[in-house]
Amino acid sequence: MVHETLAATNAVVTLDVAIPDIFWGWYVTMNMWAxxxxxxxxxMLFLLLKKNPSEMNGLRTPVMITSFIFMNIFLVFTWLDxxxxxxxxxxxxxxxxxxxxxxxxxxxxxxxxLEFVMIAxxxxxxxxxxxxxxxxxxxxxxxxxxxxxxxxxxxxAGIMAEATARELWxxxxxxxxxxxxxxxxxxxxxxxxxxxxxxxxxxxxxxxxLGLSALMAFIxxxxxxxxxxxxxxxxxxxxxxxxxxxxxxxxxxxGQWVAYILPMILVALSRVSNSSSLLNLAAIxxxxxxxxxxxxxxxxxxxxxxx
Amino acid sequence: xxxxxxxxxxxxxxxxxxxxxxxxxxxxxxxxxRLRVKYVDVGTFxxxxxxxxxxxxxxxxxxxCERICPVSALHYIDNGIVNxxxxxxxxxxxxxxxxxxxxxxxxxxxxTADKCTYCAHRIASSMMPACVVACxxxxxxFGDLEDPASNISRYIQDHRDVQVRKxxxxxxxxxxxxxxxxxxxxxxxxxREEGYNLFNNITTLPLGGHH
Ligand code: SF4
Ligand code: SF4
Numbered sequence: 001m002v003h004e005t006l007a008a009t010n011a012v013v014t015l016d017v018a019i020p021d022i023f024w025g026w027y028v029t030m031n032m033w034a035x036x037x038x039x040x041x042x043x044m045l046f047l048l049l050k051k052n053p054s055e056m057n058g059l060r061t062p063v064m065i066t067s068f069i070f071m072n073i074f075l076v077f078t079w080l081d082x083x084x085x086x087x088x089x090x091x092x093x094x095x096x097x098x099x100x101x102x103x104x105x106x107x108x109x110x111x112x113x114l115e116f117v118m119i120a121x122x123x124x125x126x127x128x129x130x131x132x133x134x135x136x137x138x139x140x141x142x143x144x145x146x147x148x149x150x151x152x153x154x155x156x157a158g159i160m161a162e163a164t165a166r167e168l169w170x171x172x173x174x175x176x177x178x179x180x181x182x183x184x185x186x187x188x189x190x191x192x193x194x195x196x197x198x199x200x201x202x203x204x205x206x207x208x209x210l211g212l213s214a215l216m217a218f219i220x221x222x223x224x225x226x227x228x229x230x231x232x233x234x235x236x237x238x239x240x241x242x243x244x245x246x247x248x249x250x251x252x253x254x255g256q257w258v259a260y261i262l263p264m265i266l267v268a269l270s271r272v273s274n275s276s277s278l279l280n281l282a283a284i285x286x287x288x289x290x291x292x293x294x295x296x297x298x299x300x301x302x303x304x305x306x307x
Numbered sequence: 308x309x310x311x312x313x314x315x316x317x318x319x320x321x322x323x324x325x326x327x328x329x330x331x332x333x334x335x336x337x338x339x340x341r342l343r344v345k346y347v348d349v350g351t352f353x354x355x356x357x358x359x360x361x362x363x364x365x366x367x368x369x370x371x372c373e374r375i376c377p378v379s380a381l382h383y384i385d386n387g388i389v390n391x392x393x394x395x396x397x398x399x400x401x402x403x404x405x406x407x408x409x410x411x412x413x414x415x416x417x418x419t420a421d422k423c424t425y426c427a428h429r430i431a432s433s434m435m436p437a438c439v440v441a442c443x444x445x446x447x448x449f450g451d452l453e454d455p456a457s458n459i460s461r462y463i464q465d466h467r468d469v470q471v472r473k474x475x476x477x478x479x480x481x482x483x484x485x486x487x488x489x490x491x492x493x494x495x496x497x498x499r500e501e502g503y504n505l506f507n508n509i510t511t512l513p514l515g516g517h518h
Binding site for chain 1: 340343345346347348349350351357362371373374375376377378379395396397398399400401403404405406407408409410413418419476478489490494495496497498499500
């Protein structure tokens with residue numbers, strides 16, 4: 001007997017062995033989240049260099065070390081997520097260049113290698129071949145590392161775009177979201193790391209980046225939430241998970257509030273009241289909320305039956 | 308040469324012989340399938356009928372799984388088959404995310420991706436795929452799409468209602484269906500009701516450490 005079938009076909013699957021499963025779970029969320037912070041910090045350090053180089057003193061090494069740690073968290077979780085993790089070297093010895101996974105792995109390795117060199121030069125106070133001062137070497141290399149940080153942070157959007165089964169992961173919006181995740185979490189992290197080393201003016205500058213990143217990311221999510229379903233049946237079905245009243249609907253809105261709405265409000269309030277603690281709270285919420293936001297968007301397209 | 312499959316759903320009676328033949332031939336572990344027959348009940352009681360749709364890898368001409376595989380574990384061979392080299396696979400599951408047909412699984416024993424290969428090893432010895440041999444009603448028609456005299460080419464020429472799954476994805480599948488409808492080809496056209504599926508409480512082997 002058939003109950004509650006779709007009006008169009010009156011069809012119900014009665015015998016099915018499809019295994020709906022989440023293959024890219026929270027390890028991949030960790031990957032995206034940690035990478036956003038790692039690359040975002042580099043973007044912000046470069047902006048600081050351009051805006052107010054005198055405030056770089058005392059921040060170069062700690063910021064770069066923090067970025068390096070988060071980049072390594074990203075690499076470890078990527079590695080742990082492989083079912084055959086000891087074959088990781090295959091990516092380097094049998095690379096398939098149409099794959100964004102391959103391209104990303106190579107670029108991320110180069111990025112982390114350059115960060116390591118920059119940190120080593122600063123710690124050992126080495127006189128480099130090119131320059132006499134480690135800081136000059138650092139600042140010159142920072143330009144190239146910042147350039148590299150753009151594709152490193154974006155390539156995950158490429159992987160998602162290549163994952164053609166999942167309609168919600170679309171290249172134009174995902175790439176915008178990836179770069180905004182980097183500017184959001186990077187500005188948040190540098191506000192927290194900079195502390196009293198940053199002037200009020202610089203903190204306000206990074207606060208503005210934080211608030212604007214949150215606003216733009218929120219606008220994109222809301223646009224997809226409201227209009228996405230008009231594009232495809234699959235998107236409509238996926239959005240059902242965030243529009244219903246279940247686990248993912250709750251998680252989606254918690255993420256939107258914690259990552260975007262509250263930080264926007266707190267940044268605005270911190271400017272009005274000139275309060276560092278409100279700005280710090282905005283930064284912490286943005287970093288925590290970003291994880292939730294990324295996780296919901298990663299997991300829900302995997303809940304649809306593909307066959 | 309471009310090998311392809313066609314299933315005449317008018318003939319298929321849902322015996323699952325192909326599923327079992329595939330499992331035995333390819334030693335497909337418990338809880339996973341290279342080929343499965345989907346059952347969909349269509350209509351409202353008492354006007355109902357059951358449809359059967361054998362689902363396997365479509366060996367797409369423009370295969371997203373091949374494109375996303377970082378180590379070329381998924382690759383084309385000369386006869387058009389999208390094959391898999393399990394020794395290369397790093398188990399990133401990119402292909403699982405990329406295939407719009409849910410045709411790839413992670414083998415719980417080898418921890419690598421696996422899927423229907425059109426029995427590439429049998430083809431290499433001039434044999435037919437195991438599912439073709441097992442089908443009692445010859446619903447599975449397999450052959451060279453580029454040869455106009457092959458069974459499959461003639462079948463495609465002789466029938467008007469030849470369809471592929473999800474043509475809008477642009478994958479150009481080399482797997483065709485005759486006599487299919489929305490309910491059989493579109494996974495969103497039918498509901499999967501909790502409690503109405505035979506294998507709801509299926510036991511799965513652990514897949515990696517993180518599921
Ligand atoms: S059906 Fe899926 S697994 Fe098979 S070739 Fe196409 S994309 Fe790859
Ligand atoms: S799981 Fe294996 S076959 Fe699939 S994309 Fe990754 S490496 Fe390639």
